Structures are given as C-alpha cells and as structure tokens.
Amino acid sequence: MGQSMSIFFVIFLLINCVFSWKKDEFRNCNQTPFCKRARSRKPGACSLFATDISVREGDLVAKLIQSEKGVENSENQEHPITSKPLVLTLSIYQDAVLRLKIDEDRSLGPRKKRFEVPDVILPEFLEKRLWLQRVKEEESHDGSGTLSIFYLSDGYEGVIRHDPFEVFVRESGKNGKKVLSLNSNGLFDFEQLKDKKEENEDWEERFRSHTDTRPYGPQSISFDVSFYEADFVYGIPEHATSLALKPTRGPGVEDSEPYRLFNLDVFEYLHDSPFGLYGTIPLMISHGNSRGSSGFFWLTAAEMQIDVLGPGWNDEFSSVLRLPSDQKRIDTFWMTEAGVVDAFFFVGPGPKDVVRQYTGVTGTPALPQLFAIAYHQCRWNYRDEEDVYNVDSKFDEHDIPYDVLWLDIEHTDGKRYFTWDRALFPNPDEMQTKLAAKGRHMVTIVDPHIKRDDSYYIHKEASQKGYYVKDATGKDFDGWCWSGSSSYLDMLNPEIRSWWSGKFSFDNYIGSTPSLHIWNDMNEPSVFNGPEVSMPRDALHYGDVEHRELHNAYGYYFHMATSDGLVKRMEGKERPFVLSRAFFPGSQRYGAVWTGDNTAEWEHLRVSVPMILTLSLTGISFSGADVGGFFGNPDTELLVRWYQLGAYYPFFRGHAHHDTKRREPWLFGERNMELMREAIHVRYMLLPYFYTLFREANTSGIPVARPLWMEYPSDVNTFSNDEAFMVGDALLVQGIYTERAKHVPVYLPGDQSWFDMKTGAAYKGGATHKLEALEDSIPAFQRAGTIIPRKDRFRRSTTQMENDPYTLVIALNSSKAAVGELYVDNGKSFEFQQGAYIHRRFKFWNGKLTSSNLAPLGSGHNKFASECIVERIILLGLSPQPKTALIEPANQKVDIEWGPLLLRGGKSSSVLTIRKPNVRIADDWTIKIS
Template sequence: MKLLLPALLLALSVHAVKREDFKECGQTSFCRRLRPLSTKSESTDFASPYSLGAPSRASASQIGVPAKDAAWSFPLSSTMYPDVAFELRVDILEGDIARVRVDEVGSVSPWRRYNETAKWALLNAEPAHGAAEITTKNSVTSIRYGQDLTLRINHAPLRIAMVRGGNEEIVFNDRGLFHMEHFRAKEMPVEEEVVETEGEEVKTEEGQVVEGAEIKTEPEDQQPFEATIDRSWFETEDGDMFEEQWKRWRDSKPKGPEAFSLDISFPFAKHVFGLPEHASPLSLPDTIGEGSYYTEPYRLWNVDIFEYVADSPMALYGAVPLLHAHSARGTVGVLNLVASETWVDVAHTKGVQTHWISESGIMDLLLLPGPNPTSLFEQYAALTGPAQMPPQFATAYHQCRWNYNTQGEVIEVQDRFEEADMPLDVTWLDIEYADEHRYFDWNKKMFPDPIAMINQVAKLGRKMVAIVDPHIKRTDSFRVYKDSLDLDILIKKADGNNFDGWCWPGSSVWVDFFNPKSWEWWTRMFSFDTWADQTKNLFVWNDMNEPSVFDGPEITMPKDNIHDGGWEHRDVHNINGMLFHNQTQHAISVREPTKKRPFVLSRAYFAGSHRFGAIWTGDNLGTWEHMAGEAAMFLSNSIAGMSFVGSDIGGFFGNPGDEMLVRWYQKGAFMPFMRAHAHIDTKRREPYLSEEPIRSYLRDALRLRYTLLPAWYNAFHDAATKGHPVIWPHYAKYPGDETGAAVDNQYYIGDSGLLFRPVVVEGATSADVYLAAGEPYYDYFSSRMFPARMKPRNVTIDTPLDKFPLLIEGGHIFPSRERVRRSSALMSNDPFTLTVALGRNQNAEGQLYLDDGETFAWESGAFVHRGLEFKDGKLRSAPKVSYDAGNAYAQSISNVGVERVRVLGLNKEPKSVTVAGEEVQFEWDKGAPSAKEPRAAVLTIKNPGVKVVDDWEIVIA
C-alpha cells in the first residue's frame, strides 16, 4: 500500500503502524463472545453439549459423491438448543485425508451458512474418496482407513480423534470448545405476563399477593454426560450480535450471529507451524495462558497494513488456515477451510492446543495424516493443487519503485544496469503510469509510446510489469467503469446499490469476481485488441486486493456488502483477493495464440493462491528488525504452498545505509521472489547508484542469483509437480531433529543441498549456522569443510560485509551457470557447471530440469530432466523421469554442454578422469584436511565434453 497523501508519511515515525485502525479480539463481537470458552472449559463441570446420532451412508445429493464411497453423515444436536438441528459429515479422501464438515440443517431461517470456500480453495471441491470401514459400538464410531489410521468418533459428548498405531495425533473438540451459533430472530423485550390460574401464590415486588396467579416452570433440562451445561458458557449476552458499531462504521448483520468455535489438539506435538501471514516466529508461540508470548490470538483477515510490526500476531495481507503440528515423533496437519474473519489461540499445554474462532461459514476441516512434513506438502498439494510453474524470467531479479515516472526514466534504468554490468530481468511500473490512476490507460504525457518503451527493454531479453489494482475509477469517461456498470458485475452495498469507496483514483468501485459474468470480460480487458498499449513482454502486478478501501472499516470493505449468490463480504473476504489474482493470471496466459505462462504478483492470498503466481510480504520497513524477521515469514508461507514469496529489498519505507543495503541484497539473492521496491518518498537506491566497494558487493549478490538460477529452477519445478516448497525449513528437511525444529533464520534451497543463512544484525562480523547431523558441509565460497558429526551443532562463520553463510550439504549435486549475462534469457544456451558435494560415504545425487521457460509445452513432455548421481567414483547422468529424449525442446538445446565439474570432498587424488574411455583434463587441490579450519579437497574437471541432453558417465580413477 502507499499512503493516500504521500506527505502524510512524513508525519509518521518508524514503527508507526496505526494499531487503532485494526481490531483486537475484544473489539470484535464474535471473538469477544467465543474466546472465553477456552478458560470456562477449565471448570470441572464443563462438558460439550453436542452429541451425535447414528451414522448413515451419505447420499450423492448431500455431498456430491457416489454412495459407495467413504462418506457418512451423523445428526448433530445440542442440549442447549434442542430444536436446532445440525449435521456432521465425514469423508475419507484419497491420500488418507479425513474431511469433517458441520452445517446447520432444517432451519426455518431464509439464510444459509457460506459453504463454497472449498469451491475456490481446492483443486477439486469434492476430491476423490478413499476406502474405509466403519463400525459403531457403545456410542463410538470407528472409521478405519489407510495404513493403521482410525477416525474415532465419540458420540456423546462429541469428540473426534485421528488415531495412528493406537495413539491420538489430532483431536477435534478435545476440550469441548466446539460451538456453532444458529440462525435466529432477534429477541425483542416483552412485558412480563401474569397468568391467572389456581395454585401457588404470586407476589409483586412490593409483596402484594396477585390473586389467581401461579409461577410457570419449564421441565427440568436433562443433563447429559453427568455434567452441568450452563448456556452462558457458550453464548455470552452481547448487544452486538445483531448489529455492530465500530468507530463510525455500522455492520447491519442481517443474518444475526453465525460464528463458530472449535478446538483442535495435537497431543504429541511440541511445535505448530503455519497460519500465514503473520510477522511471527515460524514455531508459533503461545497466545493464551500465563506468560504467553502474545496476548492476542493470531488473526486471519486480509488487511492493508502499512509499516506492520516486525513481531506480532496482527493480521497481514494473506490468510492460509493451515497448521503443521510437529515433534520428532511425527508431523500432522489441519486445513480449516473458512474464509471469514478467524482468530486462533495457541497454547503449548498437553502437547499443543489450538482454539479457532470464525465469524461465519460452515465448519470444513481436513485432517492431513503426514506422518512427515514431505508427506504433508504432497497431501496439501493433492487438495489445493501444486504451485504454478513460473516463467524463467520471473525467478531472476526485478527492479521496482513507486514510481519510475517517465518513459525516459525507464530506459535510463536499463542503460545504467548495463553500464554497471549488473543483470536485470524485469522493470516495474507502479500506479503513476496510469492516467488518473485509471489502470490500462497510460499517461501519455509521461509515457508517450508504451509499446516502443517495452520493445526497447525487451531487446536485452527483459520484461516489464505494470500494476493493475482492483479499484476502478468511478467516472463515466472510463471504459472499464462503464463496462462494469453495463454488465452489472460490481460488488453491492447491503441495500443493493453498487458499493463505492475511496482509493487511489478517488471515488472507486470494485468488480465482483465471484460473479461468473466478470470472468470473460476481465480476460478481454487484457487482450491485445482491448488493451492496445501492451506487448507480450508486459506482465501484471495485482496490489491492494485485500481489498484496500481507504475510507472503509479497517481500511477494507464493509462486511455486509453483497457478492454474487447473495453472500455477504464477511463470508468471502479472505478469498476475494485470490479470485482477482486468478482471473488476471488467466487473462495473461491466453492473450497470445499459444498459451504462455503468466506472471502476476499478488498481495492478498488464501489457500490455493499458489496456483496463480507470486506474493510478497507487503509494506515492510527498512530496519534490521524487519530484515531479521522475514526468513520466518518466508518459511511460514512456503509450508502453506506460497513458496514464490519475497520482500521488498531495502524495505518499502525508509532509507537503508550501505551496510543494510548490502545485507538485504545478499538476502534478496536467496528469496524465491527477488525484487527491490521502495516508497515514493524514499531516496533512489538502485544498486548501480552506490559507490565502490558497495556497488561491487551488490553486483556480486545479483550475479550469484543468476549463477544459481538452474538450482532455483529445479526447486520451482519440484513445487509445480510435487507440491514441495521452494525453500525448506530445518524441521521439514530433518523432522527427527527436535533440537533444530524451531530454527527459522536459515533455510535450504529445494533439494540442491544449498543452505543459506542471512546476516541480519548490524555490524555483525560472524554468524552462527545450525548444521544437521550425519553429513559434512562445505562453504560455497571457500570450500572450508565442516566434517560430519553424529549430533547437530552450531558453527560460526566469518561474515565481513562481502561474505555471508552459504553452505553445501554433503551428498548433493546442483547445477549452475557461471557466465552471467544482462538477463536470464541471454543465458539460455550457456553451458553448465555441476558442483558435486560428496557425503560421508563419498556419494551424492541431484537433478537438472530444463524447459523453454515460457510456454506450457513442458506439461506435454517438452523438457529435459536429468538425474545426476556420483557413486563408486563415477558421475552419471540419466533420465530422472521417463520422457521423450528427442522432444522439440531437447533438440533445441542439443549442443548445450557441461563446461566444468567441481567435486568437493574426494578422499584421495585421482590418477585419471575419463569420459567414454578418453582422458580429460582435471585440476586437483588437496585442500587442508588437518587444519584448524579444514578445507575440502577440490577436483575440477574442465570441459568433459558431455551434453546435458545425453546419457553419460565420467569415471574418476
């Protein structure tokens, strides 16, 4: 976000997030009502009032699956409201995922609970069902499925546990905190009625006897489960249940209260990870209980929050309701598919206990069995789809600021990068390129010939990105506004009229992308016929899509606004930005006759957004504190599928000094999405503007990113095909290492073995790195060796300003390209270097994946995918997967070879190196194995004469 009035920024101090603009739990009616359940449940008399009837096979009409599949429904009732009926449905899905849903049924109310979140988040809203067996005995239903998994369902009181090997690993309603508010009419105060009858005397307050009256009594409620059910435990009287006022905004709440609460416990867990997006540690600390790290729950509510706090549970721009629960014993996960405002408490008590409170919607809970992080990544991808495979250029360096103001300035930036010998792939334009902030309409005074500008940038293989925000200027002279009116596709106010609010163009409206009528129209907006001032080398940035509304509550849209289907904005808020992102990336992909991979950056996101492109962490500050906390944010997003993530290099706000800028570029070179960006009021800080030696340090960081692009591309391909994260936290690589589970200031790049740890402390001349047990590690820059140890440990690495910790774990092979050019496109036919970091058993393995970097032809087999293995003194290349080695793409790079092989850690000097019986040149550096800081032996094989598309073997004798 940028401030509405840039001058306003000058009045703000550092860390000046306006907390008063954003609610806390106690200022939100439903959270205020339901959060206290967790403390009330500590009463010995407390028990859940919910119980289940007998299961029946779920019909296709209920959940859209054949009756023979593993799906059952249970009547669910509450002793507090015996006249209100609910239904609980259980599905066992492929991949041994259990899905549990609860909805109100048979209500006389005209309202419905929102039940379409899965439609947008899951790749298939009704995933294929697995096999299961069900038995019910003594009010306990057991559903056996998968390998030694049982869903044990206690009917009274309601409790569901996922059991593996006799041990409970996930428990729903363990503490009895499940509660679903039902639809009801607002109770109006009535005068007390005196009923004339025979019998007991009735007296007035003054003590006078009322003749012929008696006291009416209700029959005593049955108290199930030998516990007292106090209705006040579950529903505190709240004057805001049917209408809520916050500051100057009124929420009409036409459906009344419809919040729900659930508790999920992980009895064996020591850590929980996930719930992005928050600026918090990766291992989520407690939010409740004595001595808790935070006092507020983690909030999932997409908001535009500038200058966010570097360590806080406050809501940010995205919301993925996914948790991993972990200990050395195993890892399991839950995905709670709800798109309304949600608060989550965490307490490390009896394992880890979590309490989720959501404003509206059905309960749709998916239990992911793991039993390890890699399995969880693959199970989550099976549900939500794998990540989008980005175009090659998008994995390189992006240069942005608010704003490059003229066409000449854009060209100057290109020229200055070239003069400084700094690589660059993408130049970005913020909101000032658009005439009166009417996106699609160029300001022709400043950009008189956009096509000529884009073409000039493209001469060096570079691209451009222009911002297209969701707010549309409300003026009849703007074609996009006129179209949206004619099609009647705008979001409505509660009274049915089109909603308008204030954003960058002034008075604005917002398209309802839940309305299918908007989809084809939005695709047409990006066609070359409609938007003539573009080329195939222009891509898109979707900002402000939470949505950001400057004059709205919490800088967003009123909750009682109406979307297609009659759903309120409160029901769909966290999905809203994802739909805008989805439709934009689709429009970019189909604007050419041959479908191309789109690149669209989004700020708002939800579960499943990884299918549509990249995100970034929003309006960070140029402070050491913000820089230090971002690795944890990247990792939290990555385990929830959002691997294509980065932050604004240098910070969006502020003017970093030389040291901070160097450290941020070094860190940026190892962010999956590498972009420099800055606020309009900051000083210009393009890397070529720095004086020496700072300029060289920045150049080195940029060139290192380009050198390692093949390793990054391998990781992005694994994300797109397996659902694996691009960057891996330690607990995911080494789930059995309890000591390092919470490490969140370093990470691994895909399966390359590269371990990166940013330097984020001012003046630091050394940094500690946590190393897993079992394998040696090698310093990428110096070949210093850290021998294998049987236990994990911390090692200290010197970090003068031009250095930072980058290690290679033994047992891995990764590809690189050492000839750095002005853009990644110009490197597409360059030869490769293979780095072989030998493990303690003198073996290693890796991969090299290549495709055209542009189209979807890779999905039809147009790629090269080689498996690399070093074993018994031989380095071999063979197909990693089965594919046609003669495909068109492979033929196009048939002359691309390997120009160098570097082997680290070989235990003796070779006598010869041969390829197909012919000796090839090599160099031997014996290293310093016995020194205080041992340096690995390095074997360098020059020009071995092998091609990347071929099978080959290099023999080291």
C-alpha cells in the same frame, strides 16, 4: 476550483491515515464480538452429542443435537444456543486425508444458505474420494463413551465419539494413539443463522464510525483442535512472527492477542506481532520428534482468530475432559465469524507428506517462467520512459544482470488501470520492445479499485453491466482508494472474472506487449475510508453473499482472473506472471506473492525468513520480501546484507516507497555496488538449481525454501531455528541480521559434512560453528551427498543465458557419493505439460559420475531439445587425488585440475575440477575418475 481542492484534501487525509501503523484503526479481539464471545467459553462447554450415525453414499453422516442440559445452560446467555440439530459429514480421500463438514440442517431452514468457498478445492481431489464401506462401534478404553470407527488408510483410523461429540484420527487399533482431534476440550460452538423476530431487535456492530448491520445476526463458529506428540506448531500465514508459533493463552501469557487471519492493508507493519496482514491460509502444521508431522486446514474465507494454548491452560478442567494422559499435545482454538466447518485432517507423518496432502487439496504451485525467478527491479515509481531507459542502461554499464523492470501506479492516466500517462510514457509498446530485445520484461500494476469516472471505459462498462460489489442497500459500493472515488468488481461471480480477464488482451490493454506482466496490489481489498481500511462486512456479492463471508478470498479471485487474462491474451502459449499481495489457499496456482510493506530495519530483514518459510509450508513456494525494505532508507550495510539474503528468496525483487531515496545498486559507491552485484550474480549462477526446485514444487508441492526441520525432521535443534533455511535439499543459508556483526553462529544439522559455497571448506554437521561475518557474502553451504547444477557465465538476463554451458558442483559424503537433478524446458510455455522437457539425474558413486534420464518416455519427450553442455565439474571432498577422467562411451580423456582456494580464516583447501568434458545435458553418459 474550491470543490476540487476540497476533494483533493479529503483524498490526502484518507491516504495519509494509512501510511503508518495506527493500532486504534484496527480491532482487537475484545472489540470483535465473535472473538470475545468465543474466548469466554470454558472447556467442556459444548454439550452437543452425535446421533443417527450411518453411512450414506460412501460418507459417514450424523446429527449433532444439543442436550437438554446444554439448552438450559444457554438460556441466560447473550446469544442462546439453538436447539436445531447440525449435520456432520465425514469423507475419506486417498493419501490419508479426512474431511469434516458441519453445517445447519437445510431442511429446517434458515432462509439463507451459509457460504461455502468455491473454486479452491481441486476437482481432481474430489475424484479421489474413497467409498466408506462400514463403521464399527466400540466402547472407549478410557471410559469416555461410545466410539464409531472407520478405516482411513493403512495405519490410521477415523473416529467419532458420540457424547460429547469429538472427531479424531488415531493410529489403528483400540489403544491407538491420537494424531489429531477436534473438540477434545469441548469448546465447539456454532451460532446458527436467524431472522429478526422483533423490529427493535439490534444485531448491529459498531467500530469507530462504521456500523455493520449484520442482517442475519451472529453466525460464528469456534472449536478446539489438538495436535498430539507435537513439540511446535507452524503455519497460518500471514503474520510477522517467528516460524514456531508462540502461545497466545495460558499460564504466563498475558494480554496476548490471538493470531488474526483477516486480509488487511497494513502500512509499516510491526515485526513480532500476531496481527493479520495481507493474506490468509488457515493451515496449521505440527511437528515433533517422537512422531513427526500432522496438519489441520479449515476452508473458510471469513475473519478468523486462532489461539495457540500454552501448557496448563485447561488444568482446572482436566478431570472432566478425559484427555489422554500418556500423550503430549498442543491445543489450539479456532474462531471464525461466518461460513461452515469444512476442515481437513492431514496425518503426515513426515513434514513433506503434510505439504503434499494439503497441495493435493488446493493445488501445487504453478511453474513460473524462467525470467520470473531471476532479479526484479522495482520502485514506486520510475518516473517516465527516460528514467526507465536510464535505469536499464545503468544495469548494463555496471554489469549487473536483471530481468524485470516494474512500474507502479504513477505510470497510469490518473490511476485508471490499463492506461498510460502519455506525457510520461508516450510510447509504452516501443519501450517494452526495446527491453525485450535484451531479454528483459516489464511489469505494470493493476489494482481492484476502479475509478468512478464516466469517461473511463472500464468503469462505464462495469457500471452498465452491474458488475460491482453492492453496499448493504443494494447500490454500487463506493469507497476511496488511490484513484479517489472507486468501486470494486464482484470477483466472486465467474462471469465477471471472465470479463475482467478479457481486458488484458492486446486490443483492450493498449500499449501492452507479450513481454508485459502484471502486479495485483491493494487486493485485500483496500478501502481507505472503510472499516479497518477495508470493505464493510455487510456489502453484498454474487448470490447474496455478504462480504464478511468471503473477505479473505477476494484477492484470490482477483489474482485468479488476472492470471487467466494473461493466459488468454497469449492464447494459452505462455505461462503468466502475476504478483499478488493478498492471498488465500489455492493462490499458489496463479502466481507469486510478497510479504507487503516492510520497513528498512534489521528486524524486518530477520523476520522475512520465517514469513517466507511459513508461506512455503502452506503451499506458496513463490514468495519473497521487498529487498531493502519498502519504507525508509536502509543504511548501506543493511541494504547489502538484504541483497545477500534476498538472492536466496524464491522471489527476488528490490522495491521502495516513492518517499525513499533512490537505491539502485550503483548509488552506494564502488565497493558496495560490487557486493550487491556479487549477490545478484549468485542468484543467476544458481538459476538452474532454482528452476529445478520450482519444477519439484510444481509436481509435488514440496517448497523451494524449506525450514531446516523439513529436511532434518528428527533434529530437535532445527525445530525453532528460523534464522537459517534450506534452498531445496542441498543448500543451507544463514542470514546476518545485526549491524556490524563480527561473527555469526551457524548450526549445520545432520551427521554429514557441509561445504562452504564460496570457498569449498568442509564443516562438520551436528554442530554450531562460529564463523567470521565476511562483508562479501553471508554463510551458505552445500550439503555433502548432493550435486548442484549452475550456470557460471554472467549475462544481462536469463534469455541471454539460454545456451550457456553448465557447471556441476558435486559435494561428496563420507561414502564418496552424491546425487542431484537438473530440469530444463523452454522456460516460458505450457509445453512441459505435454512432456517437452529434459529431466536428468546425476549420480556420483564408486568413482563414476553418471547422467541418466528421469523424464518418462513418450511422444512428448522429444518435443524439447537442448545442445547445452557441461563445461566444468567441481568435486568437493574427494581424496586421494585422482589423475585421470575418462568419458564413456566416447572413451575420451579430459583434463583434471587440483587447485587451492582461499578459505575463511586464511586457511586453504583444494578442490578437483574437470574442465571441458563437453558432455550434453540431454545425453546419457559416464565420467570415470581414477
């Protein structure tokens, strides 16, 4: 009894130590040796020069050799520069993508190969490599030395400067302006792997009570990247900061940390902080009014720190750097602990071009099932089956739709995943079946820490097969998490991922049904008694890879294996839904992510928008924030405002910590419940539009939620606006982020009108409007010139909406024209990949609304059919008042109504409504209005 109580007390202390942000539990740059060393370097310190430049098998290959002066200058440093040459390779790909790799020369050692991240880059991208034919040499027009130049794409060239080495992309021509460059400021450094020469040589690093043995010594890489003609830079999630990244070094910037990219389990994270959170995507996108956008992506899974360098940071070195004086730029400094240089230059020039180029490398987002983009209800934890049934029935009683009910860790038998606490959930399959009868689904949590219990079949099998990550001594790593003493599967190994995916079969996951989906939490990985609440960096993975080398990708491989498991269990017949907290480039191919353990504060409501937009810019379209805040008890006004904003998140889920008060919508009084119900209804009404946008993301990479400047790349007023966002190209949403707000300013870009979604009122573009902050909604506007498909009948769930008719909302521009699209498939299978879908284009022009087919003709096109009709058409901005509507080719007249709507401020407006045209969405047709 005494021993078990002691173990319980240890677990209690470990768990509670991570329940809130404690600054001293995490390292800053000065406590991180590679970051501290890199930041101490001065511009121009790099003395590497490129030599032996040639074309080999279609790539440009060169050696980077240290000058004699560089070796001499490094002799007194703590970690002297090695004189061994590095190998540089430049490859070009379709769509103007330049890839740069720099690694050690394997023919000269070392005995260990540096880690290159597998299974991220698409095989089909590699097939798009272009064969470099020739390289020409010329002298730089600014006198900076010899250049080797090669064709990248129409209008762009790749260039390598020889001494000191620099790689950049420029517009074609000898005097072409630079777009992107690496090592223009001479900050490149590459610490090569070593073997210990003396027994007393000490490479260990210590932080708090933890020691990192660092068996191969320091192996960091750092360099500067410059973005030319840029006004702002964005990206590198995940941080709770503004969308436009703020300078972290330079004049006027004091005591600022770099943006940290290191996946960590951070409870109650701070808003407006550069500190790393749960996921990592080392992609930065620049944007400026004069040229447009460009992007830089570094594929490495080790810890990374990135400085955004403010204007004037290197003024005292400008005379020796030979930087172009006729181009403005933003300089950045990238530092990582390990890995290789495997970097990609994206030239844009538009923001959508950069996103397309990046997702061409790492993959476009998966198309989710329709239910997954509806409303999710979650809590840590719904107590038992009775609680589940009660919550489910209350949604019906109060006419609030929802599609998914979630169960957190307390549903398991002693935190053993793939099990059920049979006292609380005696009939889990029956429970899921009853929800499924209403068209609803369930999600259960499956985390990566495996309880070390010999009676637990997962642990027993994994232990026998040697499937766990090892510690530095070669034993199974043993850490603490929710289940107590735990080990972690080595997901880098494809064999182990395959084994794991098999555990989701109905035979293995007893009590699961086809309507059950999965939530991967704590997969950074979280280790309560580990350094920085994570796994030691010297733990060992498949292929003798240290954890330091792949840390940021661990959750990605876990997410991948889980997603594959759901596909396997359904024999490839249904798309999986898996939510993951940790993420990495490529995570978009496997499911959704969310922004983690936020707090019920107005500041966290506000920062949710730039966090989601940053994820969207970097490939992850399917993301959201916990509505209401995970920690704390939101006041009712905050909760209502969060539902009103969350209804426009790509991923829409209410979630809360078990120490918070229950917060289902009906617990806050009749009026507040009505407001939350209305917000959820807005989401369900717009599901056809959202699903169409998710399909666009799936085919092109263009995200569902977009910063204003993605749609208005020349409007400087949008560049730093992260309180409003676009949903697709047709909707603009402005959150309300202050308590008891009376008015809210809304900037509406462009030279066209915008129509209030709720009232139909028209507002002028290119201006800021001071609007009344109404309690029943947040400002949302439809852009003139667009058509939005909706479903206006409210049901219990998306399944029950399947055959409901559509409404088309047409917002006319000054030319009395508008366009829009509708994508429909069966909402769950992979048959759309064989052409089983409907894709329509709606166009209003010259008084006619036409529906035409966008799906390619072929054998698969007829595999999906729908009898759904359009039951209503609403036209905004139409005058003079028409009198008749004629459907062609049926030559059928339909009713037209012209009616007033109550507007903000008590004004009135009128919209035209065509009722019951009853044309099928699958058909070609025209409706002529006169």
